Amino acid sequence: MKTIETWFYVGLLAVILIFGVGMYYEGAISHASPSTSTQSSTNEYNITLVITNQNYLASAGHNQPAYYVLENGKLMSSAQIYLPGDSLIRMTIINYDTGPGTTSSTYSKVTGTLNNTEYVFNDTSVNTTAQTGHWISSVPFSDLAHTFTVPNMNLNIMVPSESIVVAYFHTPASGVYNWQCEVGCGTGASGWGGAMETPGWMQGEIVLD
Ligand SMILES: [Cu+2]
Known part of the structure; x- marks a missing residue:
């Protein structure tokens, strides 16, 4: 026993x-696993932006697309986006809006990010005949909805229709930088009215601290 x-x-x-x-x-x-390249590591700062369409912009009298900052589960204004200076940023953009859209040749490629590329989750909306794999360096205008562009940081993240993209970039030490969507997605003949000229919609500031 x-x-x-x-x-x-x-x-x-x-x-x-x-x-x-x-x-x-x-x-x-x-x-x-191979997907570690898009997983968080301890020495990077994560921020998630969300783009929805059909937000009523009273000053334009129109429904317009807008960027929001997702902060602790709340959608906050993107008029001022706070980021740490001199840091590696991992930015996720969740976009519910559709294209197509055009931008100038200056902003027709992904720039200022790790290897001048961005990662498309699940290949959402990627034209697979033009792009291979998950990391892309540009988005064809037929799939383009918006950009997240900070000219003075040489940062240009291209946002395909109904997609999720992730981009890594390094911030300068300090300062305030204007961000702007460079796809004419607002009101008027050029599409540069409404959301495009309203802070917290398709433009705003990046505040480094
Ligand atoms: Cu836009």
């Missing part, structure tokens, strides 16, 4: 050890 009991506990211990170590390895392996 004593022997059986002893072997029972030895067996139980063995099971705990094997499962414990197994789970540890599984965890280690999943952290080393």
Whole structure:
């Protein structure tokens, strides 16, 4: 009886050890998967922007698209976007709006980001004949909805229709920088009215601190 009991506990211990170590390895392996390049690391600052359309802009008398900052689960104004200076930023843009849209040749490529590329989640809206893989360096106008552009940081993130993109960039030490969407998505013949000229909609400031 004593022997059986002893072997029972030895067996139980063995099971705990094997499962414990197994789970540890599984965890280690999943952290080393190829998608780590878009996963958070400790020394980067994460910010998520959300673009919705059909927001009523009273001054324009029209429904307009707008950028929001997602902060602790709340949608906040994008008129002032606060970021740490001299830091690696991982910016996610969730876009519910559609294109197509055009921009000038100056902003027709992704710039100022890691390798001048951005990552498209699940290849949402990517024209797979023009782009291969998940990291892209430009978006064809047929798929383009907006940009998130900070000219004085040489930053140009292109936002395809109904997509989620992630871009990494490094901020300057300090200062206030204007951001602007460079796709004429507002009101008027040029599309540069309404949201395009209203802080917190398709333009605003990046405040580094
Ligand atoms: Cu726009």
